[in-house]
Amino acid sequence: MVTMDAASVAFLREALSTTRWVERTREFGARLRTTRSPGGLLVVGTPEVEPWHLAAHLDDEARLSGLGQLAPTLVRWSPPPGAPAHLAVGIDRIQAARRGETLFVVAEDKAPAPLLDRVDDARRTGATILALDGGDPDLEGLAHDALAVPPDERLFTFDAAQHLVSMAAGESPRSGGRLIDRLARLAERITGPRVPD
Template sequence: MDAASVTFVREMLASTGWVERTREFALTLRATRSPGGLLVVGTPDEEPWHLAAHLGDEARMSGLAQLAPTLVRWSPPPGAPPHLAVGLERIEAARRGETLFVVTEEKAPVPLLERVDDARRTGATILALDGGDPELEGLAHDALAVPAEDGLFTFDTAQHLVSMAAGELPRSANRLLDRLARLAERITGPRVTD
């Protein structure tokens, strides 16, 4: 899903409350203190590599290095490139100032819940984007539960909205910039580009 598609979906969901909720949730991703400290993990059967790639793009485009994720994998294949070779031991090393972002539409397996609990005990911030898992949400500092069937707001859509919102300026700054742009337009006329 490209930026134009995400913008279209946002417009379609504007009256539902999901856009604001994904923006609020995305702001918590920015609390990670350093590059590499945003750990993104899924289940053994479903790795959130697509979301990790979008967060990496947002980190580069926004200049927010702390959004550059570390994709944590259950079984990295031998010889995988470094960015795809990070195993579960990275969760064991999670500390205060780092964020463990659990992304799973299905119920989290017990081994994942145990690792999440351990990371929380060492001071990591726990975030969950899930399909409504009470055990996972009970361990998370913040969770965004996506209902199974809610029209346009699917689990995939939620991932795109969250990743895009993570790289945006806070809404108050956007509003100020929009007002300044409109004021400049009134003074100088509309901006024409080639």
């Protein structure tokens, strides 16, 4: 997985500005913000690929934006014994998903039947289902909203889509979430307030 910094994501947005992708990832990011409380955003992948990198970016966005509901719970298929609490949430957590919580499924490859079964259960208990996928009609059929990045997408990768979505999730709908403003806030936290000349 290639790591992208904020400047790289801004460059990618600029390159995609004439396509539907920027607006679509912003809409999807706004859906992530509808989760009611911290810990209620459940992020799960397939047994083979855990979306820990995306979960880390969402956690950063929650801190930078002050939107606590974006602080994710990474749901893992097989957490190792003795894992830290934030890495020890097992797949059974999906069964406890309720109205006001969001199950965010991140699966570049086709979702296996056990994952689809759990997604269906969470939907029946009232959780909002969102999917970032590679074009899986079964998963998309269960989702309230899905953003598909087909394997033949030439403009950007599945990894890049994750970065666009996580950054969009942290944008304030009131201010438009201008990247320059967010970078300035981050710099101020690191170096202290800017003193005028």
